[in-house]
Amino acid sequence: MGIVSSYRLRLQRKRWRIRAFRKRREIKSITNRTNKIRSKDILLFVTMRNERLRLPYFLKYYRDLGVQHFFVVDNGSDDGSGEYLMDQSDVSLWWTSASYKRARFGVDWLNWLQMRHGHGHWTLVVDVDEFFVYPFCDTRPIRALTDWLDASSIKSFSAMLLDMYPKGPIHAVPYLEGQNPLEIASWFDSGNYMCQKNNLHGNLWIQGGVRARVFFGDNPERAPALNKIPLVKWHRDYAYASSTHMLLPRGLNLVYDEWGGEKASGCLLHAKFLDTFDEKSKEELDRKQHYANSHEYRAYHEHLQEKPDLWCKWSEKYINWRQLEILGLMSKGNWA
Amino acid sequence: MSVGFIMLVHTALDRAAEVARHWATRGCPVVIHADARVSRHRYRKLVKALSDLENVRFCTRYRCEWGTWSLVAAAQTASEMMLDSFPDVRHIYHASGSCLPLRPVEDLVAYLEKHPKTDFIESVTTRDVPWTMGGLDEERFTLRFPFSWKRNRILFDTYVEFQRRFGLKRRIPDGLNPHLGSQWWCLTRQTLSAILSDPRRATYDRYFKRVWIPDESYFQTLTRLYSTNIESRSLTLSKFDFQGKPHIFYDDHMQLLRRSDCFVARKIWPQADRLYETFLSDDRTSMADAEPAPEKIDRVFSQAIDRRTRGRSGLVMQSRFPNDGWENGKTAGPYSVFEGFNNVFTDFEQWLTRRTGARVHGNLFDTKRVHFAGNEKVFNGCLSDSAELRDHAPKSFLSNLIWAARGERQCFQFGPTDAQAISWYLTTDSNAHISVISGAWALMLFQSNRNFADIRTEAARLQRIESEHLDILRSPYTMARVRIWTLAEFLQDPMHHLQTILDETGPRAQRRLTEVPTMVDMTGFGQFLQNLKNQGMKPVLMGDFPLTGDDSHLKAAKAKPYLVR
Structure with a gap:
C-alpha cells in the first residue's frame, strides 16, 4: 500500500472520529453507571429501537458469556424499552430522537461512546438480534477468549453474520419475552457464502446466506454484507468505518490468514426473521432510516408477502459452535 | 522430604x-x-x-x-x-x-525415589530440533542480543541483521556444547549445586547474559557438564x-x-x-x-x-482467504469436468450417474440458470440456481459446491455456450479432472433447426470461445489433469476413452464397460462441416472428418456391436 492511500485512510479515520465527536450532542445520557466499570471489564455497545420484547434474553445471553457492562443508545423507543433498561444495574443508557441514518446507522454514536469509555477494554458491538458464538463458547467464558487474544497479540476478532430463520412461515410461531429466539429461528444456510477482498480497507466482503438466496437472486450486488468484526481491544484512535463491517486503522481488518492457514473466528447468529419481523419491516419502510433507501427492507417486504417460508431442504439446523466449525463457517484457529 | x-x-x-x-x-x-x-x-x-x-x-x-x-x-x-x-x-x-x-x-515423590540420581531436563542440541521461534537456533549462541525483543523489536532485528551481514560472532566458552530445552526442569541436588558453585560460573554467566532466551539453554547446557544421568524430557x-x-x-x-x-x-x-x-x-x-x-x-x-x-484445503471463509498459490488445493476434493460429452451422447449424464455413483450435474455455468443434478433449484450448502448469484462470484460458487459436497464426487458439464469466467480457476486447480471433446458443439448446431446463416455465425462464435478456452487449458500454468480429444479422435474409439474416464471418476466402475450411452445420429455431419467451410467458416476444432456425408470410419465406429444399446 502506497503512502497516498495510507494517508487517505488516515484522513478518513480522523473524519469518522470528528464526526463521532460532533454527533455526541445528539445522544443524551439517561442513566450513567460507567463509574462501576473496572479496568478489565468486557463492554458491550448497542443501538436499538423498540426492542422491549427481545431485551431480556439479549441481556441474559451476554451476561452469561461474561459481558460486564452494557452501553445502550435508545433511538426513540416508545414501547417501554428505556424504562426496562433504566432498571438494569449493568446498563448505561443514552437516548436520542435524532436520525439513525444520519448517524451512519448508529455508528457515529457508538464510535463516540467507545472513544469515551472503551479505551483499553475489549468491546463487543452487536445488535439486539445478534448472538455472538465463538470457539468453545459452551465451556469457556468470553474472558478466556480475550485473554487468549491478548496473549497472542491479536486486537480484533471476526464473527460472520449468520442469518437464522424458522422452518415454515416466519410469523407462524410467536416469539415470547425471555425466550431464546434460536429455538424458533434455528435454521441457516450452510455453504453459499461469497468472499471477496476489499483492497483499500483490507477487509473481506462476504455476502450470501438466506438473504442473498431468497431476496437478491437477481441482484447480488445489493445483497447485504455479512463480514463483521464485533470484538476489538479498543483504542481511542480506532473507528468503525461502516457498521461493524470494517475498521480503521486497516490492520484491524486483517482477521483472515492469507497463507493457507486459518485464524480463529466466530459467528454472529442473526435471529432477525421472527414473527416480529413483518411489523418491524413495515415500520422501517415508513421511517426510511435504513441503508440504501431501505432497499433491503423493501425486498423483504415484497417477497415475504407472497412466500413467507425461507426454509429449503438443504437448510441446516443449528446445534452448536462445533457444527459451525465443521461446516467451515468459523474456525478454532490455533486455540485448543 | x-x-x-x-x-x-x-x-x-x-x-x-x-x-x-x-x-x-x-x-x-x-x-x-x-x-x-x-x-x-x-x-x-x-x-x-x-x-x-x-x-x-x-x-x-x-x-x-x-x-x-x-x-x-x-x-x-x-x-x-x-x-x-x-x-x-x-x-x-x-x-x-x-x-x-x-x-x-506422593506420586511424584515416589517416582523421584525410584530415580534418585536422575536429572529430568529436556536438553537437546540445536542441530536436532527444528526450533520454531524467529528462525534463531544456532545463532542464539553465536550472536549478541542486547536489545529487548518485546520492547525494541526494530533494534533487535536490525542488530541481528547487522551481525549476520558483517559476520560478527561470539566465541562459545571452552567445554560448552550448547543445548536447548524446556525451562521446567527437575534436577538433583548434586547437579544443581555443581552448576551453582562451579569456579567458572562467572564466565558462563557472562556468556549466557547475552544469549537469546537463556532460560531455555543455561541449565540445559551446564547440566551436560555434571550430570551422570540425564533423562532428556520435562x-x-x-x-x-x-x-x-x-x-x-x-x-x-x-x-x-x-x-x-x-x-x-x-x-x-x-x-x-x-x-x-x-x-x-x-x-x-x-x-x-x-x-x-x-x-x-x-x-x-x-x-x-x-x-x-495449513488450514482445511478448499475452504474459503472469513478467517481463511489464501493468496494465489497458497491454497493447499483450491478446492476440497477431486471433481470432473466434461466438455462436449453431452453433445456426442444423448443421455451422458444419466449414464455416468448409473455407472459411477457420482453426483452428475448438467451445465453448472449455463448463462441462464445453474443446472444442478436432478434439475434441483437449490443444492447442498443451499446454493441457489440463480445465474446472477453464481456470476457475482463464480470462484466462490465452485469452491462452495465442492466444499459442501465433501465425500461425494462431483461431475459437471461445461462448454463454449457457458459463462467462461471460471476457466482460469478450473485450469489452475489440481483437483479438476477436465475431459474435452473439442468441436463437439458442432453436433448441437448440426441438429438444431435454425437458419444456416445463424448457424454459421454461432459456429464462428463458439469456435472462438472454445479455442480461447483450450489455449488456457494448454497454458504452462495448468495444474488440472486435462485430456483433450478432437471430435474425430474421440469417435475413432469412444469405448476406450469412456473406459479411461470411468476408471478415473468412480470406484464403482471396476468391470469392463457393458453399457454405453446412446450416441447421437451423425449421418450427414461430414457434409454439414463441409457446408460451413463452403460458407467461409473453417471448423478446425473437431479434427479431420471425411468430406462425404456417409463416411466409412464413423460407420465402423457405429457398427461395433457393443456400442449399440
Missing part, C-alpha cells in the same frame, strides 16, 4: 499461592520468586497469604522479562535459597505460578503453538490432563476454577506407577497447529 519447588510468579498470584500451599502442606518446601514488577501491595498480600507456612520462602526479586537473563538469575537465586535452607531436599523442581499439579504429591506437561507460545489449559481440558499422567501441567488459565478445584483437592487418587505420557494428548494440539498453519 525429597523434592522442593522453586516457583517463578508474576501474575495470578492467588492461584500461585494456592498451588504453593498445596505443595507446602504436603511436606514439599517451596521457594517463590515474585517478579519485581509485581506491586508492593500485591506482593505483601501474597507473603501474608502464605505466612503461616514455615517451609515457604521468598527470595530476592528480579525484574523479569521474557527472553532475557533475568529469568535465569531468578532461578539461580531461588535454587540457592532452596539448597541452603532445606538440606533434606534431593530434587529441585522448577515451576511457575501458572503450573498445576495433576497427580498427588516432567511438566507443556504444549507450544506455532509461535512458540504455550497453549493454555481450560476447564474443558480436564479429561485430557488426567489422561496425560504427567505430574505438573502448564499453563493453566487462572480462572479455570474446576481444574484448580479438582486437581488441588485431597481426594485425588494415586496412579501409582503410571509413567507420564504427554504424547497421549498430542493430537489435539498438533491439530490446532495444523489448522492455524
